[in-house]
Amino acid sequence: MSPRLLLVDLDADLVSAWCEVFAEEIRTGAVEVRQGSLLDVLPQVDAVLRPEIQRSVWAAIADEYRGYQSVGSASMVPTGDEPCCWLVYAPTMRVPMPLTGGLDIAVHDAFWAALLAVGNHPTITKIASPGFGTGYGRVSAGRAAQLMAAAYTMWQLPATTRISQREQLLQHP
Incomplete structure (x- = not known):
């Protein structure tokens, strides 16, 4: 069973967009x-x-990725704190920059990598996430919500179905 997802952000437009694109998942209690x-x-x-990178992640990135973690990958770093035991770092960009000209797909790739990382830890039952790409990336709330959704x-689909659904899910509105 997949962990429950809690999407939380200060941006009212993003919250509204999430409510629209995750409506079914909200109704079922999964999100x-x-x-x-x-x-x-x-x-x-x-x-x-x-x-975004946090100080607790720097050492893990230095060790595991020789100082540079690529977009589309995720690292799980233990926080050493209860009750939130894990910080999952999944970068959307190499350096702070607007994700324009098709680069906004990094929102999908980073969120996908983060979901895969937590999905491999059966003890994780609930995860929280802010908007991906909406800060420095300047991805619109609607587009970020669509890419995250x-x-x-896709994360919820059986593997055999994911391949055929990918292109349809990623289409620009």
Whole structure:
């Protein structure tokens, strides 16, 4: 069974877009959406997905990736804290920059990598995530929500179905 997903962000437009594209998952209880700070939900989750680097991740990246972690990969770093035991770092860009000209697909790829990473840890039951690509990346709330929903939908599908669904899910609205 997949962990429950809690999407939380301060951006009201992103929260509204998530509510629209994750409507079915919200209805079934698989996904919850909140407007607010990620820090406020830490006691309620086992892992936090982050597109931005945190100090606790630097050493892990230095060891595992020789200092550079590529877009489309994810690292799980133990926090050493209870109750949120894991920080999952999944970069959306190499350096802070707008994700324009088709680069916004990195939102999907990073969120996908993060979901795969937590999916391999059976002890994780609930994960929290802010918007991916909406800060420095300047991806619109609607497009970021669509790309995150596409990654989540594919993550929920059986492997044989994912290949045929990928292109359809990633189409620009």
